[in-house]
Amino acid sequence: MTDSFSTPAHAFDPATFEPRWQAYWADNKTFRAVEDPTKPKYYTLCMFPYPSGAGLHVGHPESYTAIDIVARSKRMRGFSVLNPIGWDSFGLPAERAAVREQRHPADITREYIGNFKRQLLRLGFSYDWDREISSCEVDYYKWTQWIFLKLHERGLAYLADVPVNWCPAQGTVLANEEVVDGKYVETGEPVERRMMKQWMLRITAYGDRLVDDLEGLDWPEHVKEMQRQWIGRSEGAEVDFKIDGHDASFTVFTTRPDTLFGATYCVLAPEHVLIQKITSADRRADVDAYVATARNRSDLDRQKSAEKEKSGVFTGAYAINPVNGAKVPIWIADYVLATYGTGAIMAVPAHDERDHAFATKFGVPILQVVSAPAGHDVQAEAWTGDGKSMNSGAYDGLDVATFKKQITAWLEENGHGRKRVNFKLRDWLFSRQRYWGEPFPIVHTDAGEVKTLPYSALPVSLPHIEEFKPTAEGLPPLGRAEQAWLQTEVDGVVGWRELNTMPQWAGSCWYYLRYMDARNTELPFDPANERYWGPVDLYIGGIEHAVLHLLYARFWHKVLYDCGMVHTKEPFQKLFNQGMILSFSYKDANGKYLGPHEVEQRGDVWYAIGGDTPLEVKIEKMSKSKKNVVDPMDVVVEYGADALRIYEMFMGPLEQVKPWQTSGVEGVYRFLARVWRLFIDQDSGALRPFGPSNREVTKAIHAAVKEATEGIDLLKFNTPIAKMMEWVNACHGELPAKEECEDLLRILSPWAPHVCEELWLRLGHTTSISAEAWPTWNESALIDDTLEIAVQVGGKMRGAVTVARTADKDTILAAAKADATIARHLEGKEILKEIVVPGRLVNFVVK
RNA sequence: GCGGAAGUGGCGGAAUCGGUAGACGCGCUGGUCUCAGAAGCCAGAGCCGAGAGGUGUGGGGGUUCGAGUCCCCCCUUCCGCACCA
Known part of the structure; x- marks a missing residue:
């Protein structure tokens, strides 16, 4: 009832002007990206958002605001900026929602996209909406299929019978990168191993380049390191061992060929093909039992038991060491992986910790062949460091590196082995037994041939089906499509379409290229456009994609580089990871979570409203079950988009994990209101008069311009806000000289574009502040x-x-x-x- | 176990070519305005101490005229990898 008294008619009220400026930017296409040869380009990009039913969370606007500040400031500094947005819209969650809600995934996806888009528009990001894309739409995935054909043409896509990670809950296989500790990383559901015929992409062929090209990238060192570890390049040698009494041999991979004289046994993985052939009659029962057990154990079990003790069984057969003719027993043990190297090793217990543990348990001799420091007994503990070779015949006295070179050369000359580089990285399992993904441009003929469709036959549209479950025969959901889709003709032969679809990663492997030429109907993108816009100058996203998405996209980019489609070896020049935003949670003695509106603080302690038992307060990841989710749209309703944007930046360094505090939003809202009151008379709505500047105010504006300019380049978005606050404080409620006020609005506009546009207009300007030139500062004014x-x-x-x-x-x-x-x-x-x-x-x- | 990052007031965080620690904001205290409250505005404050002063950037040592910053040891937290031969 006292509102008319307490709220002046022209008080700061973002709801009155924010939507108006959003409409203005849309109507005028203010942020259209133009291939302007007279200007330097700058390409800003946030990781492809997956539009979920939950809508935006406060983590989205964090990286989006950072990118938007860079994009807006770069425009003001004379760059032609590409700042696009689109939707990573194929994938499992939409399909599961479809099953749950009895709706079609296309409908669900489009609804979610609409919701996301509405929310993003309300935050005032400076996207070129004319380049909006959606990876589940046929005008996009036609080109994903096109790139698949390129991969296939180059021998990089193949069908293979492989042990796969089968996730029964999802009803599909998963890539290695999607499985951690035997569980699907997205849902934590268990994964088991199966043999299946699947599409694979030969990413291993690019292993060297994927490691080497990390060198020149401006990426966080730990992300590069994660990629290096995942690719896991190791250099060594393959050595062939003949089997005593059999016309057979096997090959091992080792990084320590210099320890060959110390090999006291060999180990085959339980899946090794030679096992049946070489096992002696008296060992057969034990071997069969061991192999059967190992086969039935899940990866998770295998990993767990790895922490405890080694297991294994002797085959009864002996291998002949090519360097000295020594006969050593051949064991089977599951600490040797079928999927790495050759699935077989020579074991040197004196100089390998795993072999040492095994040898100790099973009583295999331990023979030292590299000298260890005084006091180190290899019988008690393996020595894996450097030393002089010993017990190695004519080679005694060499250091590790020299011996490696010499023995590898000897192996090659005598046909017993060869230099070899191995990767932990395995080929990318590229098919999924699901509906909501890109169909393969592949046809299987009745004669058993696998044929690719010609480019002219693209797109292969996803057929409409009603149920998204496997067929009764166990075929993937696409088996439910009509005969007219299933059966087709290629090269004059009738055949059946591939029923697997591509994984969700496919669409995000090249979307940053489509943005460069989003409406091209002839090609995925025009290489001329790529030469202008590529590569992405600044890429911001979550650390969760450090291996998966970034590795896959780099791989595809390199293939397109080899095809002459792109002119850089790497897609993302500078990468930055934003830190997660956490939130306070309140839990009572019964373990029940209370929401922020159900609690109150008395002194330093939190209680349920009206309750008297203290609550446990924690800072946790936001989740519905913990009742600590902050909806950015709620913040916008209460404080406006500018306040949300500034707070997201003011919380702390972008890369840091930090807790959300609504009182902090109030603080930045008060700052914006002070800026408003400085410029606008709250009662009349008139512009307040400019006055003289003094030394303090002038110094403050130069300091703020400097901090903003340098901060943006360093991706430090919090301290410039502090400097702008200091300028406002220095003004003491009186507007200083006009030029200084305008500079303040210019540098504040990337953070808070709406209020700055509004005040810019009220200063009498008729053009958008986003087209203004970025101000400069004077060092002398700071002294x-x-x-x-x-x-x-x-x-x-x-x-x-x-x-x-x-x-x-x-x-x-x-x-x-x-x-x-x-x-x-x-x-x-x-x-x-x-x-x-x-x-x-x-x-x-x-x- | 291996690798990486980080520990600063009641809270989020500033400041690292070694040079006034705690900018800015939140919260708090006092004042002003008001019939009253809210908002706004002004002022205060690391901690101990009435004061002089002492003390203080996870802990312990060291280098230096001077250390949040450099060196050594330790503790804690977070993240990644984890039989890859």
């Missing part, structure tokens, strides 16, 4: 005529004196000694040394 010099006595702070900036050493010392407090501290002491740091401090070293 004061007088300086405060800190004074220490014996290294302890005792006071400060104010002197002219030009004051010389003696003047400063005299001023310091004249200060009453300093004089008191110097009294009765002998000054041993006088240290003067110009412009900073004086230190009297005393006795």
Whole structure:
């Protein structure tokens, strides 16, 4: 009832102008990206959003705001900026929702996209909406299929019978990268191993380049390291071992060929093909039992037991060591992986910890062939470091590196082995037994041939089906499509379409290229456009994609590079990971979570409203079950988009994990309201008069311009806000000179574009502030005529004196000694040394 | 176990070519305005101490006139990898 009194007619109210500016930008296509050869380009990109039913969470606007600030400031600094947005819209979650809600995934996906888009528009991001794309629409996935054909043409796509990660809950296979600890990373559902015929992409052929090209990238070191570890390049040798009494041999991979003389046994993985052939009659029962057990154990079990003890069984067969003819027993053990190297190893227990553990348990001899430091007994513990070779015949006395080279050369010359580079990285399992994904441009003929469709036959549209479950015969959901889709003709032969679909990663492997030429109907994109826009200059997204998406996209990019489609070896020049935004949660003694509106603080302790038992307060990841989710749209309704954007940046460094605090949003809202009141008379709505600037205000604006300019380049978006706040504080409620006020609006506009456009308009300008030139600062304006010099006595702070900036050493010392407090501290002491740091401090070293 | 990042007021965080620790914001205290409240505005504050002063950037040592910053040891937290021969 007192609102008319308490709220002036023209008080700061973002809801009155924010939507108006959003409409203005849309109507005028203010942020259209133009291939302008007269300007340098800048390409900003956020990781492809997956539009979920839950809508935006506060993590989305964090990276989007950071990108938007860079994009807006780069435009103001004369760059032609590409800042696009689109939707990663194929994938399992939509299909599961479809089953749950009895609706078609296309309908669900489009609804979610509409919701996301509405929310993003309400936050005022400067996207070129004319380039909006959606990976589930046929005008996009036609080109995903096109790129698949390119991969196939180059021998990089093949069908293979492979052990796959089958997730029964999802009803599909998963890529290695999607499985952690035997569980699907997205849902935590268990994964088991099966043999299946699947489409694979030969990413391993690019292993070397994927490692080597990391070198020149401006990426966080730990992300590069994660990629290196995942690719896991290791250099060594393959060695062939004949089997005593059999016309057979097997090959091992080792990184330590220099320890060949110390091999006291060999191990085959339980899946190794030779096992049946070489096992002796008296060992067969044990071997069969061991192999059967190993086969039935899940990866998770295998991993768990790895932490405890080694297991294994002797085959009864012996291998012949090619370097010295020694016969060593062949064991089977599941600590040797079928999928890495050759699935077989030579074991050198003296110099490998795993072999040592195994040898100790099963009583296999341990033979030292590399000298260890005094006091190190290889019988007790393996020595894996450097040393001189011993017990190695003619090779004794060599260091590890030299011996490796010599023995590898000897192996090659004598046909017993060869130099070899191995990767942990395996080929990418590229098919999924699901509906909501890109169909393969592949046809299987009745004669059993696998044929690719010609480019002219694209797109292969996803057929409409009603049920998204496997067929009764166990075929993937696409088996439910009509005969007219299932059966087709290629090269004059009738055949059946591939029923698998591509994984969700396919669409996100090249979307950043489509943005460069989003409406091209002839090609995925025109290479001329790529030469202008590529590569992405700044890419921001979550650390969760450090391996998966970034590895796959780099792989495809390199293939397109080899096809002459793109002109850079790498797609993303600079990468940055935003830190997750956490939130406070409140839990009562019964373990029940309470929402922020159900709790109150009394003193330092939180209680349920009206309750008297203290609650447990924690900072946790936002989740519905913890009742600590912050909906960015709620924040917009209460404080406006500008306040949300500024708070997301003001919370702390972008890369840091940090907790959401609604009181902090109120703080930045108050800042914006102060800016508003500085410019606008709240009662009349009129622009308030400019006045004279003083030294303090002028210094503050230059400091703010400097901090904003440098902060944006360093992706430090929090401290510039502090400097702008200092300028407002320095104004003490009175507008200073017009130019300084305009500079403030210019530098604030990337963070808070709506209020800055509004005030810019009210200053009488008729064009958008987003097209203004970025201001510059003057270092000289930052320097004061007088300086405060800190004074220490014996290294302890005792006071400060104010002197002219030009004051010389003696003047400063005299001023310091004249200060009453300093004089008191110097009294009765002998000054041993006088240290003067110009412009900073004086230190009297005393006795 | 291996690798990486980080520990600063009641809270989020500033400041690292070594040079006045705690900018800015939140919260708090006091004042102003008001019949009253809210908002706004002004002022205060690391901690201990009445004060002089002491003390203080996870802990312990060291280098230095001077250390949040450099060196050594330790503790804690978070993240990644985890039989890859």
